Amino acid sequence: MQYRDTLHRFNFENTSIRGNTVHLHQSFIIALQNQDYPDVLRNALGELMAAGLLLAATLKMYGALVLQIQGRGALKLLVVECCHQQETGDMTLRATAKFNEHISDQTLMELIGNGQFMITLDPKNGGEGYQGIVPIEGGSVSEILENYMRRSEQIETSIWLACDGNSAAGMLLQKLPERQETDQDAWNRTNHLASTVQNEELLELPVESLLRRLFHEEDVRLYEGQAVRFHCSCSRDSVSNMLRMLGKEEIESIIEERGELEVHCDFCNQHYRFDKIDSEQLFITDVFVSASHSRH
Numbered sequence: 001m002q003y004r005d006t007l008h009r010f011n012f013e014n015t016s017i018r019g020n021t022v023h024l025h026q027s028f029i030i031a032l033q034n035q036d037y038p039d040v041l042r043n044a045l046g047e048l049m050a051a052g053l054l055l056a057a058t059l060k061m062y063g064a065l066v067l068q069i070q071g072r073g074a075l076k077l078l079v080v081e082c083c084h085q086q087e088t089g090d091m092t093l094r095a096t097a098k099f100n101e102h103i104s105d106q107t108l109m110e111l112i113g114n115g116q117f118m119i120t121l122d123p124k125n126g127g128e129g130y131q132g133i134v135p136i137e138g139g140s141v142s143e144i145l146e147n148y149m150r151r152s153e154q155i156e157t158s159i160w161l162a163c164d165g166n167s168a169a170g171m172l173l174q175k176l177p178e179r180q181e182t183d184q185d186a187w188n189r190t191n192h193l194a195s196t197v198q199n200e201e202l203l204e205l206p207v208e209s210l211l212r213r214l215f216h217e218e219d220v221r222l223y224e225g226q227a228v229r230f231h232c233s234c235s236r237d238s239v240s241n242m243l244r245m246l247g248k249e250e251i252e253s254i255i256e257e258r259g260e261l262e263v264h265c266d267f268c269n270q271h272y273r274f275d276k277i278d279s280e281q282l283f284i285t286d287v288f289v290s291a292s293h294s295r296h
């Protein structure tokens with residue numbers, strides 16, 4: 001497939017309805033390349049990635065949007081983080097799952113058990129953070145999302161998601177509340193048309209063809225796409241900062257006991273190792289920083 005991983009915004013002219021589509025292949029593959037997840041979780045993460053990007057595209061902010069499905073069954077956690085990067089203007093994603101080994105042939109909902117769904121916003125350009133939690137209801141990732149939107153927001157939102165284990169895709173329609181609608185039937189009509197979408201169409205059609213096929217009698221304006229790529233924000237520096245917060249004594253006792261301390265990133269599978277000399281340097285820097293502060 002030739003086209004890149006892209007997020008597209010569109011709107012229906014002369015209505016208050018806007019939409020997004022997203023198509024992921026490379027970023028989806030790379031995000032999960034070091035993980036050996038069963039198909040049901042791989043597909044759920046793909047749908048959650050698509051959903052996160054669709055929602056992030058509706059927000060005017062730089063920073064991170066994190067979606068979490070927290071389960072009490074064999075599935076403990078699905079996490080997807082989507083970041084609107086201020087420096088490059090593109091969207092990045094990373095994802096991970098925690099679950100009991102040897103999960104059998106169960107549906108996603110059976111694996112979740114009695115779970116909850118959580119959305120966290122962490123803006124990087126000022127603005128307030130936000131966290132919302134709802135119980136998990138519905139039979140699919142898109143139903144979980146729609147239930148969340150119904151419970152927590154005034155904005156009417158519909159979401160369609162698909163993942164075939166190789167690509168993930170999605171479409172979102174949203175009715176902005178602020179404008180008086182002259183075309184009273186527009187929301188029902190566009191939703192009805194969008195509901196006819198097949199998973200294969202979401203996964204395989206370029207956005208122009210998809211919108212033409214679904215909404216050929218509507219006046220749709222499609223905007224230029226925004227690139228999506230995999231990116232993990234972990235680094236040796238960020239891990240060092242976390243270790244400093246644990247404190248010198250704690251770190252030294254672990255290294256004393258095991259010879260080295262290893263921190264593993266669940267998102268990108270990177271291993272960060274700290275031995276005795278590394279740990280000494282961690283805290284030398286710390287002393288240096290606090291000494292230079294005390295001079296002011």
Ligand SMILES: [Zn+2]
Binds near residue numbers: 265266
């Ligand atoms: Zn990482």
